[in-house]
Amino acid sequence: MEYVALGKTKLLASRTSFGALPIQRVKDSTEALTIIRKAYESGINFFDTARTYSDSESKISSALCDVRNDIIIATKSASKNKNDILEDLHTSLKTLRTDYIDIYQLHNPHFVPKPNDGSEIYETLKQAQQQGKIRCIGITSHSRILALDAALSGLYDTVQYPFSLLSSPEEIDLAKMCNQLNVGFIAMKPLCGGLLTNIPLAFGFIRQYENIIPIWGIQKQTELEQLLSLEAQPPIINADFNAAVEAEQQEFSINFCRSCGYCQPCPANIPIENANRMSLLLKRSPKEIWLTPEWNEKMNRIENCTKCGECANRCPYHLKPFETLKTHLADFRAQYEEFNATHK
Known part of the structure; x- marks a missing residue:
């Protein structure tokens, strides 16, 4: 396992790190704890979770409380005011069974909190840091502008932002800027919310950037084993590799949905x-996952879209889902009918 300095934090993080959002979906607690423990025993020392990831924090503490000083824990608060953020922090400390959080992150705030901005959010984080409850202050965002603002402010030790082989040149520049500013760059969604299925290609692309720590969402032992195999023998970057990356990129328009979920809730x-x-x-994952009566009912809700625009107002990528949903519905219906006609 390789380890790199995470910006100015003085933390050495494993280049293959553990994103603990999906582990909440593992209902068998023994299985979940086994996966987390195996990750640690295989050299992964950085675990990213959040207060909003249901039982993710408690699973991490149950699996790793005896090796607390050997791991890096990053967690988050999505609360909007200083009192609720402080309450989240105390809950996380208790749930994680620890006296301190290595990296405490503001979870996708709609602005970058700064000293004397009236919110007292940043001052609250600094006070918690001075008290030893948190060691580093981070921020996560799906907005490139906000992430850049946070990095340039000099106030945040880490920035967490979506990064994958589908990242735009501007997003790649953001990662490079963080490196120049000595701000740790944590890459969420390295598989772009499941759209990227060529794991070696996705792994190798990010591996080219030494300052980037990807947090791979893991909920199966097979997923962990594949990542560990790639860590042991990273893909070779050559002309064939670059051609494969380019082929993947050409399949996507710049306006594809990243599945961040910030468009929700939908009135319909x-x-x-x-x-x-x-x-x-439907093109890039097993069709049987989606071509079900349950998803047929969900997709047909698109007929009730009033084009209110609430989704567009919330989208950090400035998409207008109400303009494209019916295209996806038409594609779904065609494939749903064909699939069910041949699988009766």
């Missing part, structure tokens, strides 16, 4: 974060 109860990329999901 449309599951926009998947409905608005259904054509890609």
Whole structure:
């Protein structure tokens, strides 16, 4: 396992790190703890979780409380005011069974908190840091502008932002800027919310950037084993590799949905974060996952879209889902009918 300095934090993080959002979906607690423990015993020392990831924090503490000083724990608060953030921090400390959080991150705030901005959020974090409850202050965002603002401010030790082989040149520049500023760059969604299925290609692309720590969402032992295999023998970057990356990139328009979920809730109860990329999901993942009566009912909710624009107002990528949902519905219906006609 390789380890790199995470910006100015003085933390040495494993280049293959553990994103603990999916582990909440593992209902068998023994299985979940086994996966987390195996990750640690295989050299992974950086675990990223959040207060909003249901039982993710408690699973990490149950699996790793006896090796607390050997790991890096990053967690987050999505609360909007200083009192609730402080309450989240104390809850995380208790749930994680620790006296300190290595990296405490503001979870996708709608602005970058700074000293004397009236919110007292940043001052609250600094006070917690002075008290030894947190060691480093971080921020996560799906907005490149906000992430850049945070990095340039000099106030945040780490920035967490979506990064993958589908990242735009501007997003790659953001990662490079963080490196120049000595700000740790944590890459969420390295598989772009499941749209990237060529794991070696996705792994190798990010591996080219030494300052980037990707947090791979892991919920199966097979997923962990594949990542550990790639860590042991990273893909070779050559002309064939670059051609494969380019081929992947050409399949996507710049306006594809990243499934961040910030468009929700929808007044018509449309599951926009998947409905608005259904054509890609049907092409790039097993169709039987999606071509079900349950998803047929969910997709048909698109007929109730009033084009209110609330989803567009919330989208950090400035997409307008209400303009594209019916295209995905038409594609889904065609494939649903064909699939069910041949699988009766």
